[in-house]
Amino acid sequence: MYDSYDELVDKLHKIRDELAQNPDRVSSNCGPLVFGILGMGVVGQGARDVFIELGAQQIPAESLEAIDQLDSSKMYYVELGRKHFLQKDGKCEFSHEDYTLNKSDYENVFCQKYLSKLSVLALSIAWTPEYPPLITKEGIDSLLNDPHSRLMAIGDLACIANGPVEFLKSCKTSESPFFYYDSTNGVSDFAEEAASDSIIYLAVEKLPSELPKEGSHMFESSLSAYLKDICEKETLDYEHMDDELKTGAIISKGQFTDKYSYLG
Structure with a gap:
């Protein structure tokens, strides 16, 4: 936990500067490092701010088709939404109105088309049961068995158990925020118990409390306009x-x- 957002930003800048001085740390390990943000509401915008402070450059979703053309020593981020992965008749032409009426006409291609191209996913999309699971167990298991998959971690900022991610059955705590997932063992609490091809998963549902000062101010400013009416x-x-x-x-x-x- 950080005492303030400024303290967090200072830490991000130190990481950014260290990687800029030692670019081979990215290129020789996992470069390019590609962050994906799924859902661009308030939470997604916060994730974007963090990646920008870290020094990541924005790229369009189309660039994921040619990752080998990106600078392997750099960090990038890409913004994704339903229009990218809910596909109808082989085309990504998502319409909420049409989806509501014709759900069976749409296919979810997120795992195979996008998730395997990302290094880290920040999951912040709004989800309700009217939508299919975003990441199915079959999809993630297939991805983890693909030697070309680049995925290392998922930061679930929405964190809905038994919701958009099929294998997320319960949330973690701030004291123990991560678990590991692999196709052989499923969920493991410790790295020693997980397979070498596992991904790390952040699953904390109360992340605003990690920045209590800024979180309190945000809620205060949002609610203050309604307090007089509520009190009366x-x-x-x-x-x-x-x-x-x-x-x-x-x-x-x-x-x-x-x-x-x-x-x-």
């Missing part, structure tokens, strides 16, 4: 909330609201 109400009944508050309400009277019932 005699009762805060979910059914009578303003639409904006209702949209953000996860729990009411000890139960998940309909929108977030899948979290239970």
